[in-house]
Amino acid sequence: MGDWKIGDDRRRRSTDQLQSLREANDGQVAWDTEAPADFTFLYHPDRILVRASDVEGFDQAVARLAKGVLLGEPVRDDTRLLDGELVRYLLPDRAEDRTVIEVLELLEESGLPLGAASPDHWVHISPGGPGGSACPAIEPQETGLTEPWPPVAPQEKGQEVSVVVVDTGWHPPAANDPRTPWLKGVDGDDELNGPALRPYAGHGTFIAGVVRCVAPVTKVFVEGFAIGGVGGGGILESDLVEQLEEALAHDPQVINLSAGCRTRLDLPSIAFETFYRTRLQKVDCVLVAAAGNDSWAAPFWPAAFDWCVGVGSLDRNGRVSAYSNFGVSADVYALGRNLVNAFPDGTFECNETPDKGDIRVFDSGMARWSGTSFAAPVVAGLIAREISETGASAKDARDVVLTRADYDSDPTIGPMMELRQPYPRP
Known part of the structure; x- marks a missing residue:
């Protein structure tokens, strides 16, 4: 069905990801176009x-x-x-x-x-295109840095806030590693890492680290949906809402979901809509989701729902990242390019064009990563920090954080809100 090899690096990268997803799920993956690289959903x-x-x-x-x-x-x-x-x-x-x-x-x-x-x-948590991405925009990269970026924001007072990261799982050694002290006390579903790191290893751990750097006084739990590499970084929406339901058992005020999907005819996801109607709207909890890495304005769910905070990515110069989705899926933009945070030690073989087959060795407890997946926890952390320092409800804290954003206008995108600084202003 279509040609898996033709095209530029972007198209080949899409087919690399799609092949990995199919192999991890016994072929139970279909797409809406003849050529795999052109899929929408x-x-x-x-x-x-x-x-x-x-x-x-x-x-x-x-x-x-x-x-x-x-x-x-x-x-x-x-x-x-x-x-x-x-x-x-x-x-x-x-x-x-x-x-x-x-x-x-x-x-x-x-x-x-x-x-x-x-x-x-x-x-899916991986990049795609044009329709299957949420993050990362690149595979993880080694870094010589020993401190996270954004750095840990000092917080002298505040009540503990519960944040659940629904993602690939958690790397338990990071909680007691002297190289990543900001992760002390974080817990979650063990993603079962070994010396040979599987695709998407460390994704949830990295995101938990970003939340903790922005909002140190948080109780973070990583709810894993792709433990041990199962699923190839993907999960069916009907199964994911069950994971979100399990996340609510931890009584979170904020949930971070660095994943999403396009849908048939761009219709709202039935699964996410039902989860909101039957569960999320009945509790004081805010869902923050990645806007996706397709460089498109088409709806990316759940980020595109008006009850979800969709987060796009900014480069260091405050401009929207080339890979970031925009429009209805991005309520706000935050730093998503070249973040540095916790990552498991081990050897990683790249799976995607143009780096396919390259070997990367991680031995510092850290990695550098880019994508809307990593912009989302910046905003999730800002909301958690607002709750912690002011005692506001989750929904009120969300509104305050979005109000703080700087308005800007890009002729190719239209009105947008940029969180130019990763932390609340004094």
Whole structure:
């Protein structure tokens, strides 16, 4: 299906990432274009998601399909997602090998409302393009620096604030490593690192470190969804909302999610919308998400929701990074280029063009990394710090932090808000 090798470095890099994701998930990854490098969104080839309120309409639309389109009946998953508010169907074999996308089009032609059902999209932490990215914009790089950047911001007073980083998992030695003292007390799901570092190793640990540097008086837990490299840095949206539900068990005031996805027809993600409606809006907690690294203005979910703080990336000169998404997915921009923070020691083999096959040796407990994944925890930390120092609610703290941002205007992007400084002003 398409040519996996043709194109420039950006296109080849996209196919490198897509091949890795497919191999890690037994081939259960489909895309919406002929050429893999041109995909807009990724999805499970046999699953459909339906809101509980739309199940009856879905079943009726299935019954109206022409005989032979489906070679059997859709099987309703018995997993109760979000107390049954989100329903997952497994499609049977289809005539002419019709894709999930083609079946959805036929269902909509037979009367199913647009947006009532959706593919189960793949959410990914890696760069992509044009549609599969959230972070990093590059693979991790060695650094000779021994201090983090942004540096640890001194905080003399404040109440402890709970922050959950939903990511690849946690590298436990970092909590007691004298080279990374700002991570003392951080906990999370062990990502099981060895001397040979897998793709995406250290992503969650690095992000936890950024949060702690901005907001030292925080209790940080890293909820892992790709432990041991499972999933190739990706997770289906229906599975991710279960991880977000588990994150809420830690009573966080802030959740950082440096991941996201594009969707079919750019429709809002059913899974994330249902999570918000049934869970997040009922508690005082703010979700901060990466805006993605596709250099596009198209919606990237969940960052594009109005209830989520979507964060784009800035370079050191205060300009939007070339890789950063903008528009509806970026409510605010923060430093996302060449951050330095904690990273596991070990040997890393690059997996992506043009560095594929290069060997990088990490032995300082630190790495340099770029992407909207790392801009997001700067903002998550600012919100946590505001809560800590003022006792504000999470939502009020979010509003205060966004109000502090400097307004600017770029003729290619339009109005935007830039957090030019990584820490609150005096």
